[in-house]
Amino acid sequence: MAQETARSSRYRVVVTVGLLTDKYELTMLSAALRDGTGQRRTTFELFARRLPEGRRYGVVAGTGRLLDMLADFTFGDADLAVLAEFLDAQTMDFLRDFRFRADIDGYPEGELYFPGSPVLSVSGTFAECVLLETLALSVLNHDTAIASAAARMVSAAQGRTLIEMGSRRTHERAAVASARAAYVAGFDGTSNLEAARSAGVPALGTSAHAFTMLYAGPGGPDELAAFRAQVAALGVGTTLLVDTYDVTSGVENAIAAAGVQLGAVRIDSGDLGVLARRVRAQLDGLGATGTRIVVSGDLDEHAIAGLRAEPVDSYGVGTSLVTGSGAPTASMVYKLVEVDGTPVTKRSSHKESHGGAKAATRVMRRSGTIVEEVVHPAGAPPHLDEPARRVTVPLVRAGQVVADTAVADARARVAEGLVSLPWEGLKLSRGEPAVPTRIIEP
Numbered sequence: 001m002a003q004e005t006a007r008s009s010r011y012r013v014v015v016t017v018g019l020l021t022d023k024y025e026l027t028m029l030s031a032a033l034r035d036g037t038g039q040r041r042t043t044f045e046l047f048a049r050r051l052p053e054g055r056r057y058g059v060v061a062g063t064g065r066l067l068d069m070l071a072d073f074t075f076g077d078a079d080l081a082v083l084a085e086f087l088d089a090q091t092m093d094f095l096r097d098f099r100f101r102a103d104i105d106g107y108p109e110g111e112l113y114f115p116g117s118p119v120l121s122v123s124g125t126f127a128e129c130v131l132l133e134t135l136a137l138s139v140l141n142h143d144t145a146i147a148s149a150a151a152r153m154v155s156a157a158q159g160r161t162l163i164e165m166g167s168r169r170t171h172e173r174a175a176v177a178s179a180r181a182a183y184v185a186g187f188d189g190t191s192n193l194e195a196a197r198s199a200g201v202p203a204l205g206t207s208a209h210a211f212t213m214l215y216a217g218p219g220g221p222d223e224l225a226a227f228r229a230q231v232a233a234l235g236v237g238t239t240l241l242v243d244t245y246d247v248t249s250g251v252e253n254a255i256a257a258a259g260v261q262l263g264a265v266r267i268d269s270g271d272l273g274v275l276a277r278r279v280r281a282q283l284d285g286l287g288a289t290g291t292r293i294v295v296s297g298d299l300d301e302h303a304i305a306g307l308r309a310e311p312v313d314s315y316g317v318g319t320s321l322v323t324g325s326g327a328p329t330a331s332m333v334y335k336l337v338e339v340d341g342t343p344v345t346k347r348s349s350h351k352e353s354h355g356g357a358k359a360a361t362r363v364m365r366r367s368g369t370i371v372e373e374v375v376h377p378a379g380a381p382p383h384l385d386e387p388a389r390r391v392t393v394p395l396v397r398a399g400q401v402v403a404d405t406a407v408a409d410a411r412a413r414v415a416e417g418l419v420s421l422p423w424e425g426l427k428l429s430r431g432e433p434a435v436p437t438r439i440i441e442p
Contacts, residue, residue, distance in 0.1 A: 015173075016079050017072040018095075021134040026083065029127055030091040038094075038127035043338035043357040046106070046120035046136055048113070052148075052328040054430030057421060059151045059414055060119055061181040062143030063109035064405035066136055067395060070100045073135065094127065102128045104396035105359065105378070108403060110184055110413030111391060112421070113144075114373050116437040118358040118392065119332065121378065126339075133334045142174065143181040144330040149301070149321055150185035151414060155426050156305040161314035163204050164190040165296060166322030178322045184410045186418075187317075199407055206234060209268075212244040221245055227257035237263035239294055242279070243270065251279055255286045264292035264313070272297065273310045280311035301428055343442050356442035359392035370420050376440040 032038035051058055075083070075095040084092060102124025113119055120136060122129045153162060164182040167175035167190075179195035189202035196203035207230055215226040227240050236258045242250030242265045254265055265283070267275050272295045283291050295307065296316030304315055335346055335353045343355025357378040363371045364387050373391075376382050381390070395403040418426065425434025 016076070017069050017135070018075040018079055018098075019082070020138065021131065023086070025131055025134055026087060026091065026095075028130055029094070030087055032126055032130075033090055033094055034088075038125060040126050041124070041340050042126045042129050042336060043121055043123045044129045044133065044334055045118050045337045045353070045358065046122070046140060046332055046334045047116060047118055048330055048332045049352075050115045050331065051433055052145075052331065055148065055152075055328075056425045056427065056431050056434040057148070057151075057417075058113045058144060058330060059147040059185055059417070060107045060109055060111045060113050060140070060144055061147035061184050061410070062139040062177070063106065063120075063395070063403075064407065064410065065143065065177065065180070066139045067104075067401045067403065067405055069135065069139070070396065070399065070401065073100050073132075074098060098128070098131070099399060100128060100132065100396075101399035102132075102396070103394075103398065105392050106395050107360070107391055108393055108395075108410070108413060109405065110410035110417070112370075112414075112417040112435075114433050114435050114437050116354070116375055116439055117373060118360055118375060120334075120395075121337075121357055121359075121392070123338075123357065137332060137334050139177075141330045141332050143177055143184075144332065145328060146178045146181035146321065147185040147414070148330065149328075150182040150187055151418060152301040152428060153299075153304055153315075153317060153321070154186035154414075155418060156301040156308070156428065157315060158308060160312065161189075161294075162187045163294075163296075163314060163316045164192070164201075164318075164321060165205075165316045166318040167192045169319045170322040175322065180407065182317075182321060184407060185414050186411065201407075206230065206239045206266075207241055209241060209244045212241060223250060224253040224257060227253050231258045236261045239264040239266050239292075241266045241268060243267050243275075247275055247279060248282065251282050251286070255283070255288050255291075260286065260288040260291070262288055262291045264294050266294040266296060266316070268295075268297045268316075272303075272312070273307055276307070276310045276312050305428055354439055354441065359390065361388050362391050363388045364420065368420050369422055370435045373435050373437045374440065375437060377442045380440075380442075382440060 080092055104122050106120035164179045164187050166178055175192055176194045179190035179192040179201050180199040183201040189204035191205040193203055195201045212223055212226040215222040240254040242254055276293050279293055292313035294314040295312050298319055299315055299317050300320035337355050338357050345355040346353040358375050359378045361374045421434050
């Protein structure tokens with residue numbers, strides 16, 4: 001009996017997409033089905049009223065993940081058994097047969113966004129649209145926050161390699177989504193193997209301090225033996241971690257183990273700028289002129305920018321990317337903006353919304369630099385004399401995904417977007433949004 005209790009109380013890593021929602025979505029659904037308003041035609045809009053403090057742009061991420069989850073957004077018998085505690089029979093029957101069949105328009109993954117940008121517009125019955133609220137916000141708020149922080153780091157690195165290494169600093173599932181979002185924003189790879197499997201993110205990494213310390217014996221540390229073992233297993237192109245004991249002796253042992261063809265050395269602590277200069281001079285003096293230097297250890301975009309003048313080839317970023325301090329929430333909301341073709345507006349102080357289904361057109365100079373984000377009624381694009389591009393595209397029609405969700409294409413959009421920002425938009429200092437948003441009311 002005790003064994004049975006222990007087994008039943010054990011945490012199971014089984015996630016039902018339909019239950020990745022808040023209870024009040026289902027209680028609203030129940031009330032709306034009861035009086036018939038659940039069938040009214042509605043449009044909900046997902047947007048951010050403002051950017052995180054000091055940020056000048058945001059990067060839309062998570063759209064592909066959300067669209068891929070729609071097919072699994074269902075309610076099986078086991079799920080319904082949980083919901084039976086508070087839902088009526090009519091609502092249970094609705095959920096038993098539920099499949100998302102609404103339409104979604106929005107910004108493709110990897111597009112830049114600004115305050116008021118209609119990142120997603122979900123149109124269908126109230127019953128089906130309201131169910132998507134929590135899932136859409138959960139996915140896009142998380143991934144967009146990570147991608148927006150990662151894009152700033154990509155700009156700061158100025159073409160140098162960036163490795164996402166945050167798995168040990170966040171929830172195990174968030175780690176996978178974080179690695180994917182960072183890759184969308186321009187990172188080169190991740191330490192997370194599930195992100196490599198599920199999202200195609202290149203997996204990178206070799207060893208930690210524990211491996212070097214494993215070779216300590218009665219006579220003391222044997223760093224050279226640890227390095228020789230790693231080189232024997234992974235080849236001379238590997239990266240050896242040289243700061244477990246002393247960086248200078250670590251570099252000497254690294255070259256002794258691998259020779260001057262050693263791929264890279266990594267420094268994970270100390271004054272990274274000073275150490276990088278010392279290590280570069282030492283490597284060059286030993287003839288290892290092609291050996292790269294990788295640095296890691298609580299790096300953020302400001303630290304990366306501060307190391308631009310140093311002989312650093314790659315950065316490993318973890319904590320400041322995947323935690324709230326480095327990637328503040330995107331603060332996106334999901335609001336009802338239209339009922340049966342009539343715009344509806346929320347007027348709460350500091351939480352206002354603009355009514356009506358919307359789309360966005362981006363105005364640019366002939367050079368390609370973005371000048372303005374124009375948000376307008378969905379069926380009424382404005383007449384513009386300047387070059388412009390429609391940002392809003394169809395994503396889902398009658399529940400079927402019609403948009404490209406490839407991660408490679410999302411990466412390309414981020415790269416193109418960063419190039420198109422006004423030069424001041426890439427500053428790391430606090431400032432206003434790089435591009436103004438103009439909203440045309442219906």
